[in-house]
Amino acid sequence: MARTWFENGYVAFDTETTGVQEKEDRIISASLLYYSPTHALVKRRTWIINPGIEVPAAATAVNGLSTEYVQSMGMPAGEGIAEILAALAQCARYRMPVVAFNGSFDMTVLLHESRRNGLALSNDFADIYSGGLRLIDGLTMHRKAHLKWKGRRNLGALCEAYGVELGEAAHNATADARAAAELSVKLTAETPELFEVDASSLHVAQRQWYAVQMEDLQAYLRASRGDETITCHPEWPVRR
Structure with missing residues (x-):
């Protein structure tokens, strides 16, 4: 039997943030779902985090997390x-892959949150960002398998296309993590x-695919918009 990325189990990961600017925005919720090699959910961990700043109304409209809620229910950002x-570092040490959708966003935001909170010199940080973590990214996988996909390629659209239930829970960290895991498993079975x-x-392989994907996207955007300054960064899974 061929080896598979999920043969020793895996952990699905997602965050909800105050926005989409990787270097500036803050994590306000996160979820880790632990799965067995047979895709049974065996453990879950969730966080609500008080970022110490106002949650923009636009972010609240997407993920339902208001300033008042994270201030009253969230733990301090540094904690x-x-x-x-620490949880992701444990995954890295045990070579348990972490599954996400557009995971480079989550990992890059986490990198800057780590620096912001004085954690960038910790052993846990080193175990993740020195290359120990193995990321399985459904978005990068789908781009590789379906170069000329017609239609949107966000998590909600791909869940609908692949029969993955997401429903009203979209942009909830736990629901998105579960959907990312199920989508990645289905993509593996498909290709x-x-x-x-x-x-x-x-x-x-995903690091190599992503670099090519961003090179192609950059060329397309520059040509279609007539702007040679457009840059699509090829780094994966972290844009430093």
């Missing part, structure tokens, strides 16, 4: 980010010749 780092490999091999 919450440290716990998330085993690309994705049915061990986690380390898939991680390395």
Whole structure:
């Protein structure tokens, strides 16, 4: 039997943030869902985090988390980010892959949150960002398998296309993490010749695929918009 990235289990990860600017915006909720090799959910961890700033109304409209809610229910940002780092570092040490959708966004936001909260020199930080973490990213996988996909390629649209239930819970960290995991498993079954490999091999392949994908996207955007300054960064899974 061929090795698969989920042969030793995996952890699905998602965050909700105050916006989409990776270097400036803050994590206000996160979820880690632990799965067995047979895709059974065995454990879950969730966080509500008080970022110490106002949650913009636009973010609240998307994820339902208001300033008042995170201030009353959330843990201090430094404490919450440290716990998330520790949990992901454990995944890295045990070579348990972390599954996400557009995971480079979550990992990059977490990088800057770590620096902001003085955690960038911790052992947990090093275990994640020195290359120990193996990320399985459904978005990068789908772009590789379906270069000329007609239609939107966000999590909600792909869940609908692949029969993954998301419903009204979209933009909830737990629901999005679960959907990302299920979507990645379905993509693997659909295209085993690309994705049915061990986690380390898939991680390395995705880095290469992503660089090519961003090069192609950059060329398309520059040509279609007549703007040679448009830049699509090729770094994956973290844009530093």
